[in-house]
Amino acid sequence: MTTADLSRDLDTTKDEATRLFARKRFFGFAIPTVILAYLVYIFFAFDLPGLAQRASMENAVTLVSDSWSHKVHVTRDNRSGEISYAVEGERKGRYPEGQRPAWVSGDDILTIDLGGGHIVRYLPENRTEIELPDFPLIEVQAEGRSVVSNLPEDVPDWISASNRRIGITTPEGRITLTGARTEVFNYFPGWELFWFTLDSPYHGHGMGTILFGERLDPARSNVTGAIYDWWNNAMWRHNDVVWAIGETLLMAFLGTMGAAMLALPLAFLAAKRFSPLMLLRAATRRVFDFVRGVDALIWTVVLARAFGPGPLTGTLAILITDTGTFGKIFSEALENVDGKQIEGVESTGAKPLQRYRFGVIPQVVPVLLAQILYFLESNTRSATIIGAITGGGIGLMLTQAIQTQKDWEEVAYYIVLIVLMVMFMDWFSGWLRGKLIGRKE
Numbered sequence: 450m451t452t453a454d455l456s457r458d459l460d461t462t463k464d465e466a467t468r469l470f471a472r473k474r475f476f477g478f479a480i481p482t483v484i485l486a487y488l489v490y491i492f493f494a495f496d497l498p499g500l501a502q503r504a505s506m507e508n509a510v511t512l513v514s515d516s517w518s519h520k521v522h523v524t525r526d527n528r529s530g531e532i533s534y535a536v537e538g539e540r541k542g543r544y545p546e547g548q549r550p551a552w553v554s555g556d557d558i559l560t561i562d563l564g565g566g567h568i569v570r571y572l573p574e575n576r577t578e579i580e581l582p583d584f585p586l587i588e589v590q591a592e593g594r595s596v597v598s599n600l601p602e603d604v605p606d607w608i609s610a611s612n613r614r615i616g617i618t619t620p621e622g623r624i625t626l627t628g629a630r631t632e633v634f635n636y637f638p639g640w641e642l643f644w645f646t647l648d649s650p651y652h653g654h655g656m657g658t659i660l661f662g663e664r665l666d667p668a669r670s671n672v673t674g675a676i677y678d679w680w681n682n683a684m685w686r687h688n689d690v691v692w693a694i695g696e697t698l699l700m701a702f703l704g705t706m707g708a709a710m711l712a713l714p715l716a717f718l719a720a721k722r723f724s725p726l727m728l729l730r731a732a733t734r735r736v737f738d739f740v741r742g743v744d745a746l747i748w749t750v751v752l753a754r755a756f757g758p759g760p761l762t763g764t765l766a767i768l769i770t771d772t773g774t775f776g777k778i779f780s781e782a783l784e785n786v787d788g789k790q791i792e793g794v795e796s797t798g799a800k801p802l803q804r805y806r807f808g809v810i811p812q813v814v815p816v817l818l819a820q821i822l823y824f825l826e827s828n829t830r831s832a833t834i835i836g837a838i839t840g841g842g843i844g845l846m847l848t849q850a851i852q853t854q855k856d857w858e859e860v861a862y863y864i865v866l867i868v869l870m871v872m873f874m875d876w877f878s879g880w881l882r883g884k885l886i887g888r889k890e
Contacts, residue, residue: 516858517861519637520622520634525630527591536647548647555570567582575590589615591627591631596615596628597612622635642685644682646684659672659675685859686846693836697836699764700760701832704765704771708767708768708772708774712771712776713779716779718733719733737777739773741770746766748770763839763841771828775824779820783813786809786812815886818886830871843866847860847867
């Protein structure tokens with residue numbers, strides 16, 4: 450090679466290196482620029498400034514506090530004059546006749562002591578007095594559909610006032626006044642009536658009294674009566690919750706296992722190694738693409754029109770979607786089996802079905818089981834969302850509790866149960882995988 454050739458090669462190498470460095474510099478600046486432009490687009494397309502303005506921290510604080518606390522309502526019907534006391538304002542949590550909270554006193558003039566110097570008085574003729582620290586006495590009169598008060602025009606942020614409704618939010622509780630009724634909400638930590646409702650003889654008694662104390666209900670033993678009253682708690686509906694969790698797990702189990710049983714024989718038709726007809730392979734794979742290309746939620750809506758709401762619809766939605774996914778996974782596993790094991794089984798004179806049974810299935814079982822158990826765990830979460838649409842399982846109860854926007858402690862209760870259910874399925878699938886497949890040391 451001459452000196453001129455070496456010089457040309459060196460020049461060519463320099464040019465290639467220069468182009469390479471220029472390309473890298475271009476991508477080094479271009480990629481961050483594209484990402485920054487996309488973030489700017491999101492900032493304006495999603496109207497993040499407007500979202501920040503519309504956000505209500507007061508509502509967020511109320512929601513969070515409602516999730517770990519409960520409130521007792523003291524309500525006066527301004528038309529009939531009837532006064533009621535109820536936990537969360539529910540009839541099922543209403544105090545029995547003749548009973549009321551200890552922080553309520555008086556007869557003609559009902560005094561509600563919220564604590565911290567916050568006192569509300571229900572006076573005759575639908576009049577209300579509200580005494581707050583460092584604030585003038587508030588006087589309100591309900592007249593028909595309107596309310597008249599001595600509040601000034603310029604009120605602080607924690608008071609909302611109009612001629613139809615007055616709302617006062619304090620650290621000790623909330624007061625709402627309308628022409629129809631006057632209501633005081635007193636907050637307390639914890640999930641009240643979670644174990645027993647107010648009409649149960651076991652309400653207010655500790656576990657020691659129930660287990661070792663005297664009989665509280667002459668008609669039944671303490672343990673039997675306590676279990677029955679807890680199970681049939683009208684507010685927290687423990688029996689319905691357990692049944693709903695069972696429905697959710699059943700939807701996930703039947704949908705996953707049904708899909709696996711359908712996908713395995715179809716996977717042989719989609720695997721090139723076991724299905725020599727290209728047209729058959731292509732048709733089977735397109736079927737897999739179709740059923741898994743449509744999300745399970747879409748199948749849920751479609752099937753609900755055909756079968757109506759219920760756990761069956763959710764089960765079929767999971768089954769259809771996972772059949773396509775399992776079919777693809779199983780066919781890929783079948784493509785990679787070791788042919789020597791199949792030849793060994795064939796050398797014994799085994800028939801085609803026997804060759805599949807003893808030469809193919811044992812090789813793919815670990816992969817198949819691992820995927821099935823993973824999808825069983827994942828479908829437990831999916832069944833919760835599907836149940837909210839089809840009307841079954843714990844998802845329906847969660848949706849109903851959210852839609853009422855009243856008892857957020859029930860929402861928190863259902864979310865905790867869902868998380869525990871998913872954690873249990875995660876542990877169970879891992880344990881079962883170890884038993885069936887084994888663990889690597």
